[in-house]
Amino acid sequence: xxxxxxxxxxxxxxxxxxxxxxxxxxxxxxxxxxxxxxxxxxxxxxxxxxxxxxxxxxxxxxxxxxxxxxxxxxxxxxxxxxxxxxxxxxxxxxxxxxxxxxxxxxxxxxxxxxxxxxxxxxxxxxxxxxxxxxxxxxxxxxxxxxxxxxxxxxxxxxxxxxxxxxxxxxxxxxxxxxxxxxxxxxxxxxxxxxxxxxxx
Amino acid sequence: xxxxxxxxxxxxxxxxxxxxxxxxxxxxxxxxxxxxxxxxxxxxxxxxxxxxxxxxxxxxxxxxxxxxxxxxxxxxxxxxxxxxxxxxxxxxxxxxxxxxxxxxxxxxxxxxxxxxxxxxxxxxxxxxxxxx
Numbered sequence: 001x002x003x004x005x006x007x008x009x010x011x012x013x014x015x016x017x018x019x020x021x022x023x024x025x026x027x028x029x030x031x032x033x034x035x036x037x038x039x040x041x042x043x044x045x046x047x048x049x050x051x052x053x054x055x056x057x058x059x060x061x062x063x064x065x066x067x068x069x070x071x072x073x074x075x076x077x078x079x080x081x082x083x084x085x086x087x088x089x090x091x092x093x094x095x096x097x098x099x100x101x102x103x104x105x106x107x108x109x110x111x112x113x114x115x116x117x118x119x120x121x122x123x124x125x126x127x128x129x130x131x132x133x134x135x136x137x138x139x140x141x142x143x144x145x146x147x148x149x150x151x152x153x154x155x156x157x158x159x160x161x162x163x164x165x166x167x168x169x170x171x172x173x174x175x176x177x178x179x180x181x182x183x184x185x186x187x188x189x190x191x192x193x194x195x196x197x198x199x200x
Numbered sequence: 201x202x203x204x205x206x207x208x209x210x211x212x213x214x215x216x217x218x219x220x221x222x223x224x225x226x227x228x229x230x231x232x233x234x235x236x237x238x239x240x241x242x243x244x245x246x247x248x249x250x251x252x253x254x255x256x257x258x259x260x261x262x263x264x265x266x267x268x269x270x271x272x273x274x275x276x277x278x279x280x281x282x283x284x285x286x287x288x289x290x291x292x293x294x295x296x297x298x299x300x301x302x303x304x305x306x307x308x309x310x311x312x313x314x315x316x317x318x319x320x321x322x323x324x325x326x327x328x329x330x331x332x
Contacts, residue, residue: 010270011260012234017294019232019263020324045269049276074275076231076265081327085320088232088263108230110316110324180331187325194318 015083024091026115027123031143031173032091033075038179040077047074112138113186118151121159139167139186217249224283231265234294254290
């Protein structure tokens, strides 16, 4: 009956009082799960959200069958940033059709890291468009896949039609330092953006 | 990740464990709301799922998303259960994320500028740099 995880490490330190979240988004197979797993101090968890077009979960399940129901998986991990603060990373698909999930996910999120693949750059447009619609600031990290052509970042920036201030970095989602640097690029951007808004 | 088909069974179960309700009794719960179990009252009279949530949180604090992940429950279902357990005094939350201006609660458009306290952003940056 009882449920106790195998390791005490699954729990937050007793001193933790505050939690923040960042979304890790991108198209299918871009490396979101790898990225979250590389940085997480806990075994990455997966949970699911059932979405219906009507947005009324149980009513749909109880009654009608013909409404569209989709299950979206969320991969997430955790980083303790200091004794009282943790950061959660949520890896989630960025398709427009999951907007209701997105609205919930982005509520209270610091920002998003968009993972992109140079072989499928155009697939990132929908993800970035959704973030812009929701007003969530983001940075873009090009996940370096083995065998993928290495493009100059200036070319990638142009191809993605990024704003001049949007950070664009390379990262290897399998590498902790590289992945951490991608998050640092996002955090530094959020801080500078905040300072600008302060003085606007 | 991507949506994938589920084997049958889960949907019925979700409906049952929430007593047929889609929405939690409070809408302040988030994936990163931090939860702990209260020492009292005793978990008597709780449904099996609520008992599992309480038991899991008895050993330490976890976010709502982690509770959902560990127990294999959808987020929406977990929110309903946790809200009930807060109402009955079995689960307590730690303070929500600091310095966050929630445009939804203010009735503003979602595209309105979100602001975090600069101090917390600096803490995030420092914490990440310390990991290198």
